[in-house]
Every structure is written in structure tokens, then in C-alpha cells.
Amino acid sequence: MAEVSAETRQAHWRKTSTLTYVVLALWFLFGFVVPWFAKELDAASFLGFPLGYYFIVQGSLIIFVLLIVVQNIFQDNIDEEHGVAEE
């Protein structure tokens, strides 16, 4: 396996970091901002649930699962693009 050059490492890590920051921003939105404003969101309704309640008992949880899956797809692409993917 050839040595990975410093430029490749830098470019790979820049993209990886950007992806991570986007994921963390979304995590913060659904983990903290939405639950903080649960009372205000409750004025709306979704599937028969008050919206704020829905996010806390179900919606944010589903988003967390998807967030991990989507991040991993993007990360795999980044790894392949820079020739540092395994297998």
C-alpha cells in the first residue's frame, strides 16, 4: 500500500471535518433547539401528535439514526475519492 501524501491527507481531513461540523450542527438543532421550543411547536400537529412532543418521543430519534447512516455514506465517498478507503 503506497504512502499517502501530505496533500491528500490534508484534503481528506478538510472534507471529513466539514462533514462532521454539518452533522454536529444538525445534531444540535434536533437534540437541543427543537426540544427547547417544544411548547411553541406544540401549537402545530403532526400525525395526530402535538409537534413538539412528537419530536421528543420519536422525530428526533429517527433523525439521529438517519444522520448516522447519511454521514457514513458521505464519509465512504470521501474516503474513496482520496484513495484511503479500506478493501
Added chain:
Amino acid sequence: MNTQAQGTRFVDRLGKVYALYTLGFLAFFALMAIIEQFGVGARTIGVLFLLFTLAIYATIGWLSRTMQVDAYYVAGREVPSLYNGMATAADWMSGASFVALAGGIYFGGYPYLGFVIGWTGGYVLVNALMAPYLRKFGCYTVPDFIGTRYGGNLARFCAVFVLVVASFTYVTAQINATGTIAARALDIPFEIGVWFGLLGILLCSMLGGMRGVTWTQVAQYIVLIIAYLVPLIWMSNEQGFGIIPHFGYGDAALRIKELEAEYGLQPAAEAVAGLRVLTTPHFDPQTSLDSWKFVTLALAMMAGTASLPHILMRYFTTPSVRQARKSVGWSLFFIFLLYFSAPALATLTKLQLLDPTLATAVVGKAVEDVMALEWIQNWAHVGMLAVQDQNGDGIVQLNEFFMRPDIVVLATPEIAGLPYVISGLVAAGGMAAAMSTADGLLLAIANALSHDLYYKIIDPQADTRRRLVVARVLLVGIGALAALVASLQLTGILGAVAWAFCFANSGLFFPLVLGIWWKRATREGAIAGMIAGFAAGSIYLWWTYTTGETWLSLDHLRFGIVGMPVSLVAMVVVSLMTPEPDAETQAMVDETRIPTGDSILAETH
């Protein structure tokens, strides 16, 4: 001894083995349902459930026995992501999640739901910041990473210390839970039940280490998720709440709100020790103080998730970095199945008790009729439930119905009038949840002490055989100590769990994250971060627990919110004051960040 060849063959047949196992378990369940119809007593069924599942776990533990270092510490790094996801979910979901979570939601309302968000959202942090990089590093334990990244025995020792405190706090609560379940099912005193539980736990982990624990945890996950979902779905169908209740209980939540307004949420005229009446609204966030309590609890639990060694070390067992990432996704999916069921269970159970138009209702009915119900008598008999007509009007009011929060999950099948076989299933599920978590925690402690303290610091010349003997002796010793502490019943289950998360995030979160994400982080910085964070958190806990006062409304469940910022500031300031890490360390961090290439630490070390 079990050879590598046998291990590999087993890994290739996983799908078949566990499918067969699941069918076998369902067949056993059906058999129990049938013998119940023939008049076999509830107690016998409970005992059979417990012994049957324990026998299976013990068999898996025996078949996984090993004398190889990498099999013992990291299951030979051959666990596929799907199965590692199941094992992590079982490792993660403790007796508290299984038994106490729904009851907590029932009584705790909005602020309590911070646990639900916190214990799921933490996995986003695990995936984004930790798991893939730690896997690439190739460590056996979490202190192994700290010790190698920062260098020096002091950093390694600090990490071992935080790990032991956090995990030990947690494991006593789990052994307590296994003792409670064993005591009730087998009708033995709690103090003996604790030792019986410990025996079961050690059967899984002693011979096979991480390999044994991995394959039993997969089996335990299957039992626990069936045991959680079957009663919920059965109850929902029986009571007409829909086939899959998860997506349609919004109406039930709204109806509870109406009923709460009708009955009024008042404290009991005369309290009953150890039991509670419903005083918190089902879901009604009010002030920003409520919101503050919610987000601080969620943050403490999330950061704790990402720093608890028994979870992080599960991601050391996958064959590759990519598989490690994938298995975080599977883990959260399997955890999600239980966590999005718990609020549904709490809501539907509450509605059944509160809504006078339903046959199962208790509140609003005549006291005599309620006292005559069999399930009320059963639980009242053991002091976990009480109905008292305190205002003397002959009707059960909302503040006259007392319950211990823990029993919501256990009593739901009886409230809905389901056959006893369901209760046996639930007991087996609770046992699986508590045992699997206890196993992961005991192994994390014993491995850190045997690998990091004994092998790396005390006796680096020790041969493989000696290392593994030491690891097992420690496992048994720590298990016995934990059982001894558990039998004293010092804290409640949930309090101890939240403390463990806060100890872990105060001491370990930033040294772990910055070790990967900040090349400038130095050894002195990390040591300062671990000591200052852990000390600040612990002192705050001691202060708030003994005086009952709080700062910014941060109670003893959230003391990590004080410890973490102290840890961050100490680590950054001290790192910047000390010379930057040498080129070798910086190259090591670079290497950690890409998936390809050899791991930092050799395959066996």
C-alpha cells in the same frame, strides 16, 4: 482450547445460528403459553423462563472460551457490524432502560424525556467524533488510547481511574437489578438474588472475555427486544389502540391532558413512603427553566455516552474502520426500537388507568371494586402499589393511587389482562438487559486494570497466559465487590446510572475528543483535563448532594455540566502553556484520521 479456525467458522454461520436461536426462543415462549393453559402455575413459568435463558447464555459463554489475547480483549476483531450493533444495544440498554424508563416517563413528564433524547443522540457524537478513529488506533481499552496518544503512565493511570469510578458506579446498579429480578422470580431473599445474578454474569464473560460477552450480548438483545415489544403490541391490540401503536398514540396523549385537567394534579393528602402519585403533567413544558433542565440532562447523557468505555470498546471489535462506523448506525437503530416504544408504553398504560370509559380504568372507580382487582392485590401485597381513600368519598382519585415508578413495565401485562406467560417473558427480558450491561461494564473495568495497570504499568514482561489469568482473577474479584456493594442498596438504580455518565463525561470526554481532533493537545493538558474535570464534577456532586442546594438548577443527575467545561478549559490552557507534541505524536494523529494503513498499535500488544 477453542482454535481460531473454529471461531472463523462460527462467524460465517452467524445468520443461521441466531435465526435458529430466535426461533428456538419463540418456540419456548409458545410452549410456556401452552403449559399455562394446562394449569401450570405462574411461579413455575417464571422460574423456567429465567433458567432457560441463563442456560443458553452460559452455553454461549462456554463455547467462546479462549486463551488468545486479542480474542479475550477485542473478540479477535471479527465481529460484523450488524451483530456488533446488537451487542452494543444490549451492552447499552441496562436494567434502567428496560425496567425504569417507561415508568420514569409515566411519572416524570417533559423534563424526564431528556433521558430519551440524551441516550439516543449520544450515538451521533460517538460516530462523528470517536468510534472510527479509535478503531483505527487499534487499542484494546480506552485508557490504551489515552496512554499511547499522550504517552506516559500518569495519563494512562488517570484514564484508568476515571473509567473504574464511572463503570463501578454503573455496575452496582445493574447487579442490583439482576438481584431484584432473580429474587422475585425464584422467591429467594434479595441478598442471595444478587449473588445468583453475579454468577450468571460471570458465566458469560469469564471464559471468553470480550468474545464470550459479544456473542451472549447478541443473544440477550434478541430476548430483551422481543420481551419489550411483544407485550406492548399485544396490549395495544387487546385494548384497541392499533396493531403497531407507535405512530398513533398522539390522541391518547391529548386525552390524558384532558383527564389531568379534569382530575387535577395534586400531591397526595398523606404520602406513602417509597410510592408516588402522578403530579407531573404528561407533556407540558412551561418555562425556560423546564427547557434548561431538559437540555442540560440531554447534554450530560450524550457526552457521557461518547465517553463510557464499555460502549467505546465495543467498536474495537469490528474488522475495519468502515465496519465500526456502520455498526454505530446499527447500534442506534436497535436502541431506537426500544426507546421509541417506551413513551408509547408509558402513554397507553397511563391512559388505561386513567380513562373511566375504558374497562381497565382504576382512577374514578369505586375503591372496593379497585381493591378487588387481582393485579392490584398482587402488587399491593409486596408494597409496590397502594390505593387509599384519603378523602373518604369512596372513589379512587388521581392522588389516591400510589405506585412505584419501576413497576410500570412489569405490571402493564397484568393491567391489560394478558396471560402470565407475558410476565415471565418480561422478567427474562429485564434480566437479559441488566446482565448484558453488567457484563460489558465488568469487562471494561477488569480489562483496564489487567491490560493498562498490570501489563502496561506494573509488569510489561508478563506472558500471555499470565495476563489472561490476571484479567480473570480481577473480573471475579471486581464482580464480587460490586455484588457486595449492590447488596447494601445504597442508591436507586436510575440515580447511579446518571452519576456514571457524569463521571465519565467530566473526566474523559474532552481528553478523548481532543486527542483526535486537536493535534496541539499535550500530555500535561490531558492530565490536567482529566483531573480538573473529574475533581470539579465530583466536588459539585458532593456539595449538591449533601446540602441540597444547586447552582443554575443543576442537580446531582447533571453534575457533568459543571465538570465538562472545567475539563475543557484546563486541558486547553495547560496544552497551550506546554510545548507542542513531538513530530512522532503528530504523525500518529494524522494516521488515526485515515481508514487505510496499519493500526497505530500492533495487532496484539
